[in-house]
Amino acid sequence: MQDPIVCSICKKDQTIITDVVTGEIVCGKCGLVISDKIQDTRQEWRDFMTTEEDKDRRRTGMPTSLARHDMGLYTMIGRGHKDARGQVLAASMRSTMGRLRTWDLRTQGSSNRSLRTAFDQLNILKDKLGLPDAIVEKTAYTYRKAHERGLVRGRQTSAALVAALYLACREEGTPRTLNEICKISNLKRKAISRQYRDMVIELDIRIPTVDPIKCIARIANQINLNQKIKQKAINIMNAAIKSALSAGKSPMGLAASTLYLSCLINGCNNMGQTVFAQTAGVTEVTIRNICKNLRNHLDLS
Numbered sequence: 001m002q003d004p005i006v007c008s009i010c011k012k013d014q015t016i017i018t019d020v021v022t023g024e025i026v027c028g029k030c031g032l033v034i035s036d037k038i039q040d041t042r043q044e045w046r047d048f049m050t051t052e053e054d055k056d057r058r059r060t061g062m063p064t065s066l067a068r069h070d071m072g073l074y075t076m077i078g079r080g081h082k083d084a085r086g087q088v089l090a091a092s093m094r095s096t097m098g099r100l101r102t103w104d105l106r107t108q109g110s111s112n113r114s115l116r117t118a119f120d121q122l123n124i125l126k127d128k129l130g131l132p133d134a135i136v137e138k139t140a141y142t143y144r145k146a147h148e149r150g151l152v153r154g155r156q157t158s159a160a161l162v163a164a165l166y167l168a169c170r171e172e173g174t175p176r177t178l179n180e181i182c183k184i185s186n187l188k189r190k191a192i193s194r195q196y197r198d199m200v201i202e203l204d205i206r207i208p209t210v211d212p213i214k215c216i217a218r219i220a221n222q223i224n225l226n227q228k229i230k231q232k233a234i235n236i237m238n239a240a241i242k243s244a245l246s247a248g249k250s251p252m253g254l255a256a257s258t259l260y261l262s263c264l265i266n267g268c269n270n271m272g273q274t275v276f277a278q279t280a281g282v283t284e285v286t287i288r289n290i291c292k293n294l295r296n297h298l299d300l301s
Contacts, residue, residue: 010032015029023036023038025038066137066140077097115144118161122136122140122143129176138172139165149203151202155195156187156191159192163192163196163199164199166196169181170210173211174214175215175218175252177252213237216259220259223259223279232262232266233262236258237254237255237258240254240258240298243298245294245298253286253287253290256279256282257290257294260291265300273287
């Protein structure tokens with residue numbers, strides 16, 4: 001047992017006050033600061049709610065996430081032999097808790113095995129594609145909805161997960177092509193496309209069109225083009241959108257074509273159509289046809 005803290009001036013321990021907010025131990029009579037580096041050993045409570053009705057709801061620990069099979073709410077029965085009051089459990093109670101622990105692990109493993117496998121693959125794809133947490137959470141939300149509707153039953157789990165990932169990228173406006181995701185996930189495009197169409201129809205999801213200007217920035221950053229070329233390509237793209245020349249064309253192909261034209265206008269002739277085609281994931285014929293169409297209908301001077 002530790003000795004009580006005594007003020008060196010008043011020589012009394014009944015006047016000692018501990019301030020956990022400032023981390024100080026002071027004497028309540030003379031005001032002497034005995035220590036200013038105490039540790040706060042209380043339980044940590046944080047308020048993450050902003051609305052008025054949820055103001056009193058608090059929690060501790062790691063935040064919940066849809067990208068975990070248990071949403072981060074997993075609990076387990078400990079292996080200790082004492083209860084919350086520190087008393088040793090009886091032998092019959094220890095045996096009962098052991099059986100409950102075993103069945104608890106079995107039920108959680110059997111019910112979440114499919115989600116556990118899918119979200120483990122999602123973490124791998126997150127690192128490979130460099131996806132933000134918003135895309136990962138949206139993917140997990142879409143996959144859970146498809147799992148509840150029975151769209152995953154009898155099909156390849158990885159194909160359904162990649163389809164949900166591509167769907168989340170389209171909804172959030174992240175420029176990721178289907179060919180790129182197929183190549184990284186090592187899956188066939190046909191399987192992912194079929195699963196993607198089923199999710200869009202069954203879940204009644206409205207897919208926004210891909211912003212080709214974001215595709216310009218992505219391609220230009222991969223080829224290391226300067227800001228002058230990117231700005232000229234954006235101007236050409238805006239003119240094409242205003243003239244309705246972008247309707248029905250691939251956003252990546254259109255972005256690669258405008259960058260190629262911008263390089264020609266700014267005198268950067270050291271990169272051919274092959275570089276832009278390989279970076280955008282389209283063919284050189286696509287770039288030639290789009291460039292010809294833009295030259296015929298726009299003033300590129």
